Amino acid sequence: MSDYKALIEAVIKGDIKTAVAETQSVLDAGSNARDILDKGLIAGMDEVGERFSKGQMFVPQMLRSAKTMKECMKLLEPFFQEGDITSKGKVLIGTVKGDLHDIGKNLVSMMMEGAGFTITDLGVDVSPESFVQKAKEVEPDIVAMSALLSTTMPSMPRTIEALQRAGIRDKVKVMIGGAPVTEKYAQEIKADSYASDAGSAVSKAKNLLGVS
Amino acid sequence: MKPMEPPTFQPRLKVLNRDQALAIHTAALEILEKTGFRMEHPGALEMLADAGGKVSNGDWVKLPAHLVDEALKSAPKQIDLYDQKGNKTMPLVNGNTFYGTGSDAIFTLDLETGQRRRTVLKDTANFARLVDGLENMSFAMSMSNPEDVPVEDIYVYVFAEMVRNINKPIVFIADSGRDIVKIYEIACLVAGSEEALQEKPFILNYSEAISPLRFPENVMEKLIFCAEKRIPICLPSGSNAGGGAPVTLAGAMALGIAENLVGLVVHQLAGKGAPFLFGSNVSVLDMKSTVISYGCPEWSLSQAALADMRDEIYGLPIWAFAGASDAKVMDAQAGAEAMFSIITAMLSRANLIHDVGFLEYGSTSSLEMVTMANELVAMSQFFTGGIPVNEETLALEVIERVVSGGPGSMFLMDDHTFEHFMQAQFLPKLLDRSRYDSWEEAGAMDLYKRCNTEAKRILSEHQVAPKPDRVLKEIDLILRSR
Numbered sequence: 303m304s305d306y307k308a309l310i311e312a313v314i315k316g317d318i319k320t321a322v323a324e325t326q327s328v329l330d331a332g333s334n335a336r337d338i339l340d341k342g343l344i345a346g347m348d349e350v351g352e353r354f355s356k357g358q359m360f361v362p363q364m365l366r367s368a369k370t371m372k373e374c375m376k377l378l379e380p381f382f383q384e385g386d387i388t389s390k391g392k393v394l395i396g397t398v399k400g401d402l403h404d405i406g407k408n409l410v411s412m413m414m415e416g417a418g419f420t421i422t423d424l425g426v427d428v429s430p431e432s433f434v435q436k437a438k439e440v441e442p443d444i445v446a447m448s449a450l451l452s453t454t455m456p457s458m459p460r461t462i463e464a465l466q467r468a469g470i471r472d473k474v475k476v477m478i479g480g481a482p483v484t485e486k487y488a489q490e491i492k493a494d495s496y497a498s499d500a501g502s503a504v505s506k507a508k509n510l511l512g513v514s
Numbered sequence: 515m516k517p518m519e520p521p522t523f524q525p526r527l528k529v530l531n532r533d534q535a536l537a538i539h540t541a542a543l544e545i546l547e548k549t550g551f552r553m554e555h556p557g558a559l560e561m562l563a564d565a566g567g568k569v570s571n572g573d574w575v576k577l578p579a580h581l582v583d584e585a586l587k588s589a590p591k592q593i594d595l596y597d598q599k600g601n602k603t604m605p606l607v608n609g610n611t612f613y614g615t616g617s618d619a620i621f622t623l624d625l626e627t628g629q630r631r632r633t634v635l636k637d638t639a640n641f642a643r644l645v646d647g648l649e650n651m652s653f654a655m656s657m658s659n660p661e662d663v664p665v666e667d668i669y670v671y672v673f674a675e676m677v678r679n680i681n682k683p684i685v686f687i688a689d690s691g692r693d694i695v696k697i698y699e700i701a702c703l704v705a706g707s708e709e710a711l712q713e714k715p716f717i718l719n720y721s722e723a724i725s726p727l728r729f730p731e732n733v734m735e736k737l738i739f740c741a742e743k744r745i746p747i748c749l750p751s752g753s754n755a756g757g758g759a760p761v762t763l764a765g766a767m768a769l770g771i772a773e774n775l776v777g778l779v780v781h782q783l784a785g786k787g788a789p790f791l792f793g794s795n796v797s798v799l800d801m802k803s804t805v806i807s808y809g810c811p812e813w814s815l816s817q818a819a820l821a822d823m824r825d826e827i828y829g830l831p832i833w834a835f836a837g838a839s840d841a842k843v844m845d846a847q848a849g850a851e852a853m854f855s856i857i858t859a860m861l862s863r864a865n866l867i868h869d870v871g872f873l874e875y876g877s878t879s880s881l882e883m884v885t886m887a888n889e890l891v892a893m894s895q896f897f898t899g900g901i902p903v904n905e906e907t908l909a910l911e912v913i914e915r916v917v918s919g920g921p922g923s924m925f926l927m928d929d930h931t932f933e934h935f936m937q938a939q940f941l942p943k944l945l946d947r948s949r950y951d952s953w954e955e956a957g958a959m960d961l962y963k964r965c966n967t968e969a970k971r972i973l974s975e976h977q978v979a980p981k982p983d984r985v986l987k988e989i990d991l992i993l994r995s996r
Contacts, residue, residue: 357802361804405799406804
């Protein structure tokens with residue numbers, strides 16, 4: 303059993319160089335990839351999540367840690383078969399039709415990815431039809447929609463209706479968010495969940511799918 | 515002969531030297547020439563191409579600096595806004611500063627319950643009437659994004675509601691080239707005719723491009739409409755440090771200014787000489803919560819810097835924010851942040867200053883907060899007025915008289931005090947200086963409670979001169995037409 307203290311520390315610090323070197327060195331020392339992932343990288347990211355929620359870390363530091371983990375994963379991937387690395391769930395995300403704002407949506411994508419979800423990002427100005435088409439293709443667990451403008455919010459219920467018509471509404475959970483969106487609005491349009499920011503989007507998504 | 519009176523120095527804030535201002539401007543021009551931007555409006559794209567912009571990949575434009583120079587030359591250096599009775603109340607020029615509310619708050623603090631709740635159309639009416647009754651608030655924005663009107667015409671509804679409840683100028687939002695036509699129709703009705711509105715505009719449109727460097731079709735529709743109709747417009751973007759723009763303020767400003775210059779160029783190509791209010795919103799994306807902060811020192815600093823750039827380079831009146839906070843309730847944080855931005859905006863001579871009365875980083879509006887800000891503006895005006903130094907204010911004769919007077923002689927009794935105290939002192943109305951016992955007797959109210967009482971008083975007592983019935987009826991017809 304290897305000691306992953308240095309790797310965990312490097313992930314928390316977002317020190318890509320050291321983390322990659324550590325990953326290589328524990329691999330060379332004979333550690334197994336699953337062990338490195340679980341007890342090194344994920345353990346480090348769990349600590350990052352913990353510190354962030356306590357207000358001890360800032361967003362760019364957290365994103366840097368996620369980037370560090372991603373770089374280390376490149377070394378581990380060859381040791382995994384496809385399907386070996388379990389995802390927390392598949393998320394199809396986009397900014398709704400008529401709305402071109404993407405900072406909030408991108409942040410949600412990155413945080414969810416960092417938390418272990420598999421993300422398909424449709425970008426901005428995504429029509430209900432595009433959501434439906436892609437949902438059929440990737441069979442997501444969650445469809446997540448973002449809107450910054452109140453005038454584009456009606457695209458959210460339209461997308462939900464389109465999912466309904468396509469017969470896949472029951473197969474996905476729908477999450478919504480964005481500056482003008484409220485919990486009440488989510489209930490009105492029968493979305494399954496509302497998240498007020500990227501951090502809570504992650505915990506709400508975990509709740510929806512019953513994963514931790 | 516009377517001694518010469520030295521002119522009164524009025525305190526003024528400067529945060530950039532000329533070299534810094536020029537360096538940011540040059541960087542903005544470089545962004546436009548070398549990086550370019552995405553112009554999604556075919557008409558605007560064509561105008562830019564015809565004028566000498568280099569178009570590639572369909573809608574990507576690189577803009578030579580001389581187009582910016584030409585636009586800066588043709589845009590008017592002064593924008594006059596009138597009230598709805600035709601009086602010039604807001605000459606946006608030089609060091610004139612005017613404060614007003616903001617738009618589109620999703621929530622408001624209920625005046626009766628104090629609870630944060632979703633905004634409705636009635637809130638727009640209340641904020642407009644309050645602004646009409648507050649002497650230091652010069653213009654209104656909607657302060658609400660009401661949930662009880664059809665969302666596709668939301669901006670037409672809030673505009674009509676403001677027209678019904680205020681006679682001061684209105685800064686309005688529209689969604690696209692579709693609803694802005696209806697809003698324009700209403701404005702023409704109020705002014706009397708298209709010509710009357712053009713001659714004495716009481717409206718100014720606020721639209722936003724998307725940082726970084728994206729100009730959506732619906733936004734450009736509004737810009738071109740305003741240029742053609744000569745409606746004053748302002749087109750900042752969301753170039754917030756760490757969000758739509760680099761985390762460092764200089765880079766965020768360069769990007770925001772570059773984006774604003776694109777708007778200005780298209781605007782002047784569409785309507786040479788039409789009024790354009792310059793401005794870039796450069797706040798910060800908070801690195802813990804990811805909200806765009808409305809109480810941070812950075813936004814005040816960047817707009818003070820923009821004011822310096824106006825003085826050094828642009829010469830156009832500028833758009834700014836103040837009197838807002840990230841606090842969730844009107845507490846000490848709200849007061850501190852509101853005052854910080856109000857006084858710095860005034861000291862840097864920003865011209866049109868909006869968002870007064872926002873809490874919760876612009877998501878919640880508060881009638882109490884606007885009422886408090888009205889007094890903070892008065893306080894700032896007093897400070898910015900400086901200290902007149904002349905024979906009368908030096909008051910040497912008064913000193914002589916009081917000192918050489920008999921027992922009981924004192925300044926408080928002297929006629930000089932009686933004649934001058936109202937100008938020489940700032941006389942607060944809501945900021946409490948009463949002695950403890952009388953404060954307690956009056957109900958031991960904190961500033962929030964006093965502002966609540968005052969806002970209620972104004973809303974129940976202040977009369978807004980109503981628009982003619984004919985105008986109101988036609989507005990109803992416009993609202994009903996889909």
